[in-house]
Structures are given as C-alpha cells and as structure tokens.
Amino acid sequence: MGKGRGGPQQAYDMNRRWTRGERYDGPRESRWMVNDWRRQPGLWAPPSGYQWMRYGNQFLLTALTTGIIAGVVNAGMTAVTPAVPVVPATPMVPVAPGYPATQGYPTGNYGSPY
Incomplete structure (x- = not known):
C-alpha cells in the first residue's frame, strides 16, 4: 500500500493479465x-x-454485482474474448419425404441379407 493525499492507497499491478471467469478485484x-x-x-x-x-x-x-469477468479486450488489439461462449450451430439437413426426421441413418431392413 502506498500513501497518497487521501490516506493509504491500494497498489495495483497494471501488468496483470486477466482472463474470462476470474473475479475482478481491481x-x-x-x-x-x-x-x-x-x-x-x-x-x-x-x-x-x-x-x-x-x-x-x-x-x-x-x-x-459479482465482479466476474465476462470478456477481455486488449487495448489497441482486435483479439476479443467473447462474453458469451460460442456454440457451433447445428447444420440443418433437409429431410426427404418418407424418411425419419432424425440425424443418422434410417433404421429397418431394406433388403439386406444381414
């Protein structure tokens, strides 16, 4: 702690690298x-x-309210840690008429000897 004009001052390490999910105590x-x-x-x-x-x-x-870090951006940089986790989109596969609307292969015996 340093001493300033208003009394003791908290010393902060401005070189600290924060990451998403940490609690900000600065x-x-x-x-x-x-x-x-x-x-x-x-x-x-x-x-x-x-x-x-x-x-x-x-x-x-x-x-x-909590100080939890949801996103970090380096000043002067374009690299951004998104605030919300990125969820890959599920590709939409068209279903032909007569086939089940589930992913994967249709079930059933279609003339297979096995």
Whole structure:
C-alpha cells in the first residue's frame, strides 16, 4: 500500500493479465470505468448489469454485482474474448419425404441379407 493525499492507497499491478471467469478485484472508481465504449476499438455495448473497466492495457467486461469477468479486450488489439461462449450451430439437413426426421441413418431392413 502506498500513501497518497487521501490516506493509504491500494497498489495495483497494471501488468496483470486477466482472463474470462476470474473475479475482478481491481479499482472501481469512476476513472477506471469506460463510459465511451463506442470510441474504443473492439468494445461492444455492455449487457444490463455489466460495465467495461480499463485495467492497464486491457478492457474488462465485468458483472457489477459479482465482479466476474465476462470478456477481455486488449487495448489497441482486435483479439476479443467473447462474453458469451460460442456454440457451433447445428447444420440443418433437409429431410426427404418418407424418411425419419432424425440425424443418422434410417433404421429397418431394406433388403439386406444381414
């Protein structure tokens, strides 16, 4: 802890690398909050209950109530850790008339000797 004009001050390591899922325990003063996220490359509108925080060379999308980090963007970089896990889409396979609408092979004995 350092001593400032207002009394003891918490020392923070601004070189720390945060990852999604960690609990943000850094400063919460207004000077660390990002209110102009549109002007920062790579940032998007925070969902309800979340706030962008600037910590060193990173932007952290943190939950207001718990401090859990939902997304991390490096300042000046385009690499983004998505706030929501990316789920691959299931390809839609058209089903021909007369066949079951399930994935895989139809069941039944279609003239096979086995």
